[in-house]
Amino acid sequence: MLSVFSVVNQKYHRSPNHEITKCPYTSLVVVDVDAEVVANTRLSADYNVIALAAPAIASDVKPGQFVMVRVGTGSDPLLRRPFSVFEILRDERGRATAITLLNKRVGVGTRLLFKMERGHVVPVLGPLGRPFEPVEPPIRAWLVAGGVGLAPFATLAETLRTRAVDVTLFYGGRSATDLFYVDWFQRLGVRTVLTTEDGTQGERGRVTLPLERALRSIDREQPIMMYACGPEPMLEAVAHLARRFDRPSQVSVERVMGCGLGGCYSCVIRVRQHHGGSHFVRSCIGGPVFRGDEIVW
Numbered sequence: 125m126l127s128v129f130s131v132v133n134q135k136y137h138r139s140p141n142h143e144i145t146k147c148p149y150t151s152l153v154v155v156d157v158d159a160e161v162v163a164n165t166r167l168s169a170d171y172n173v174i175a176l177a178a179p180a181i182a183s184d185v186k187p188g189q190f191v192m193v194r195v196g197t198g199s200d201p202l203l204r205r206p207f208s209v210f211e212i213l214r215d216e217r218g219r220a221t222a223i224t225l226l227n228k229r230v231g232v233g234t235r236l237l238f239k240m241e242r243g244h245v246v247p248v249l250g251p252l253g254r255p256f257e258p259v260e261p262p263i264r265a266w267l268v269a270g271g272v273g274l275a276p277f278a279t280l281a282e283t284l285r286t287r288a289v290d291v292t293l294f295y296g297g298r299s300a301t302d303l304f305y306v307d308w309f310q311r312l313g314v315r316t317v318l319t320t321e322d323g324t325q326g327e328r329g330r331v332t333l334p335l336e337r338a339l340r341s342i343d344r345e346q347p348i349m350m351y352a353c354g355p356e357p358m359l360e361a362v363a364h365l366a367r368r369f370d371r372p373s374q375v376s377v378e379r380v381m382g383c384g385l386g387g388c389y390s391c392v393i394r395v396r397q398h399h400g401g402s403h404f405v406r407s408c409i410g411g412p413v414f415r416g417d418e419i420v421w
């Protein structure tokens with residue numbers, strides 16, 4: 125079953141100094157598909173990657189966009205849950221056939237997704253939200269991921285590498301058992317800088333430590349774009365570092381989302397207005413990607 129929705133969304137455009145600015149709302153087609161689970165790979169006791177056959181979404185999704193998944197059949201959970209699209213799977217002819225989700229088990233919905241068997245069918249609505257704006261050379265891309273915030277960076281890194289952009293992934297987790305797909309990114313030609321809070325892999329401490337060092341040491345003339353996804357305190361720290369070192373940033377926020385379509389206002393976030401002051405924006409349609417300096421932290 126496939127239903128088609130038309131929703132409104134905002135688009136980016138890039139000004140000559142590589143600042144990201146918002147364009148007026150534009151139409152976007154969103155589909156609701158019954159997607160079959162074609163694989164479920166457990167990565168650890170709490171993380172899995174689930175592959176869903178959804179060619180209509182896989183062929184259209186852009187890096188940073190998300191889907192709303194109805195994980196249960198009953199009333200618990202009643203509402204769909206938002207997930208970034210992690211990977212796009214293709215057949216031997218290169219056609220996009222499926223998406224994967226990097227799932228972290230935190231509650232009732234993500235628990236169901238963790239144990240879902242092959243052949244199970246789940247309603248998936250998407251692609252939703254405002255994507256990342258990929259840069260072009262000579263701008264370098266610094267991706268900053270905390271935990272499951274890695275999810276939108278697989279497709280973003282692929283897009284950037286296709287454009288021959290120099291990409292570095294700063295990736296932090298609590299422990300070595302929270303870091304995944306590092307080889308995958310390295311095979312793509314992405315430089316990886318790892319941190320863990322317990323020191324079991326990479327540098328001990330938060331991911332913003334090596335990020336700050338890199339910001340201090342990079343040549344001022346070298347343009348960079350920082351992309352961040354992870355816990356909100358990490359996003360705030362990245363946005364503040366970006367401002368301190370006068371660098372642009374794009375952050376993907378993860379607010380609680382009830383509908384993903386702009387109807388319930390559960391996901392609002394305060395952003396600055398051009399002429400001063402601030403207002404609340406629904407992060408499901410105005411985001412999830414925002415300029416770091418746009419958000420009132």
Ligand SMILES: Cc1cc2nc3c(=O)[nH]c(=O)nc-3n(C[C@H](O)[C@H](O)[C@H](O)COP(=O)(O)OP(=O)(O)OC[C@H]3O[C@@H](n4cnc5c(N)ncnc54)[C@H](O)[C@@H]3O)c2cc1C
Nearest residue numbers: 205206207208226227228230231232233234275378379380
């Ligand atoms: C745009 C977007 C993309 C996301 N992408 C991913 C992804 O790729 N992989 C992934 O594992 N998770 C992702 N999340 C977070 C995921 O949606 C939540 O973890 C999930 O909705 C929790 O559902 P649950 O039923 O398991 O938890 P619940 O039983 O509803 O709640 C359990 C706990 O999780 C907390 N929680 C609920 N929603 C969120 C949220 N949005 N962010 C953080 N904590 C939350 C609750 O406050 C509660 O403490 C994303 C969220 C957003 C908004």
Ligand code: FES
Nearest residue numbers: 384386388389408
């Ligand atoms: S999730 Fe419903 S308005 Fe954003």
